[in-house]
Amino acid sequence: MLEELFAQAVELPPGEREPFLARACGDDDALRAEVTALVESAAGAAVAVRGVIAEAAAEIAPAAAATLPSALIGTRLGPYRITTLIGEGGMGTVFRAVRDDTEFLRVVAIKVLRRGSASPAEVARLRDERQILASLDHPGIVRLFDGGTTGGGGVPYLVMEHVEGVPLTEHARDLPVAARVALLRQVCAAVQHAHQHLVVHRDLKPSNILVDKDGVPKLLDFGIAKLLDPGGREAQTRTGMALLTLEYASPEQARGEPVSVATDVYALGAVLYEVLTGRPPQRAGDDMLATLRAICEVDPPRPSAVAPATDRREVAGDLDNIVMRALQKSPTTRYPSVAAFADDLERYLCGQPVAARAATFGYRAGKFARRHRGALALVLV
Template sequence: MSSPVRVVCRGCLRSVEIGAGDDLDVEPSGECPFCGQPLDSRSPATGSTADGDGADDSNERNGVSSHSTSDWVTTWSRGSLGSLGRFQLRERLGDGGFGEVFLAYDPRLDRDVALKVLRLANPSERVMERFFREARAAARLDHPNIVAVHDAGFDKGRCWVAYHHVSGRPLWWCRDHHPFDPAAAARILRELADAVDHAHQLGVLHRDIKPANILIDDHGRPRLIDFGLARRSDLDSSLTHDGAIVGTPAYMSPEQALGLSRQVDERSDVFSLGVIFFEILAGRRPGLSATLATPNATSLDGQKPNRADRTSPLAINPAVPPALNRICMRAMADKPDERYPTARALADDLDAWLHKQVGRKRGGAAKKAVIATGLVLLSLASVASGWMLANLRPWGAATRGASPEISRLLSPSTDDDGREIPTSTPTQAPSPTSREPHASTVALGDSRFVGNLRKKRYHLATCDDVKAMAGANIYRLKDLAEAVELGLKPCDHCQPDSQPVPQSKE
């Protein structure tokens, strides 16, 4: 009992799962539940796009008999995605001249893969070598911005390569629907340049870098795919010869466009990155591709590619920073010697620009934080000063009318003998006229007794201790009863409590 087969209706292009027998040639029955058209289509898929080895491919196609057409091809031509080897084909993701890409399920490893299938059935050895060259080139690479290869093989007359499935959109789609700001464009190209440099370090030249071969995943990270035209520097391949133009014209370097394949090196990939950078900065490509100026030329020296007048991305989009404009134009220089020598140098310049932008943002945020803190502190100080002015009385008002003890506490400090303690580190000795007046200069009137509230004692007005007291410490007592009421003790020298109390006159 086989698993259900997903059939694509040729009328509405919707997919429908139907039961399938053990024989793959069992015709799907019934009608499409969406549009009502029969699910079975007798019109087989015709034709295929020839690759670079056209003569070999045509001979191979002519030699394919009806018996050599595999059961999978028969099922596929009827509209069912069917299966290939162990893979269950679920959805067609893309279609190219050399092959097609399907979303497929790998039951052995229980995961989805992007399965690239060679369009030509039962290919020649040369075609197979070209197809599997992509798998071998990509399998050497291990980078987060390069889609990994899981497996490759040949089943039922078909060559296939299983890639890691990336959920995302091509760069050209993102460019058209969600234009990139300069910082996002610089980040994307920096990551791509880092990935290309990784490939170059392992001797792999991509030679076909273009937006269609770059996926932007769900996290906004660019992923480089399709190493079908890649060349390994450690192999002397005869698949590409001088004069053969390999790549996509709009993104070719001049040496590629002139067919000088032996002069193609890392700087050719840098040129393609520059064109992509121009495109995502300005929103369009810089101009027409280069064409051969002198046929059968053997060197780029003296050649002048026929290009449309090239402008800069800054001239098209004024929001492009001048630094990014210079980086883009250097990467796109016609002469290889005027470009970045490596993709690493391009990535380093972009990385330096991005770090500078981050520093500016942090500096601006810190400056704003300092200003905001200063404003808050200034407001608090204003509120505090206003409260103090509104709630605190002047010093004289605070001491005026206070009790003698409070007045004494608020008065300048004095020593045990009643003399004022000088303030710390005076600038100059006080003049005699500025000192506190002593009791000898203070009018005591007819008071017989004088109190010292600080020392809790009272004296006779004629006592020598009174003469040494500071005027601020003198308290004139009405009589001894007031001294007792204030809790003052008699002086040991003059003994005021032993003095006779004057008799009142009757």
């Protein structure tokens, strides 16, 4: 009944929905309210999607005039000689480069916008990213070394630490469950550092977290990060205009609402979900509106229900509760901060009761007994 009414109401012009629901629902005020909420959520998601599509179309329209990335290989940007292509993204291209002047030798990564296709919004976002990285100093965040503008076109570029590593999920694939949780705990420390400097990342996902040869996770790509204190920011993107990665996007992002530190808490919960199960909590389908509706309204299965059979017993219980609290639909019912999320992960690793689970006497006593198994055995003897 609910699904049928929603399907009919969402197709009607806004002015005809209220009379239709009044007739169809009769005296069932609860049903009417639920259908109305679903329709409003779908309408908000549609506006957000249209905004994203419009902005993306405006920014890629001049792409035909862009310089091919391969044309930059072998050229120089200041003292840096570009050697190979690392990858391409929505905002630009990242190259491996070498500083090989008389001062010193250093391998770096250079992020540069495509010459000829850079819109004013993209240029502003890259400059914002440069300023954000300059304000952050943490071993878990890629370091900014330099920046400038290209000759001729005057397109800005970033010179960053080059991380020889693999995406978080690839590195974590064969690790024990506790080691995977400890790895995510390190990522939380980097994100919390950004939050302390009033920076919300907004695009946390495994491909933006590389683990280096020493096993240290490094947080990358602050291209759509949001400054909670917008003073000095150049890019003026409207709410909901960020280019979302739907598998890790929070409900407030899907609805085009303002983001906060709780948005990054949700994304970290989604990353932990995938690290534990091998799949993200939401899957992006061909129907974007259906995907956005699922993000806003459908809870994913608990991690232990979809984790590999060998891990399900260890994931069930505390980790289920930790992940599902981070993935709450409402920002106010998630962990209040990334630090609080990280603290619960630490409590899990230490065998202590976690905040995400009801503190019953039996639960706390069981945790105490497991932590002090040896001492209790001596007492019983």
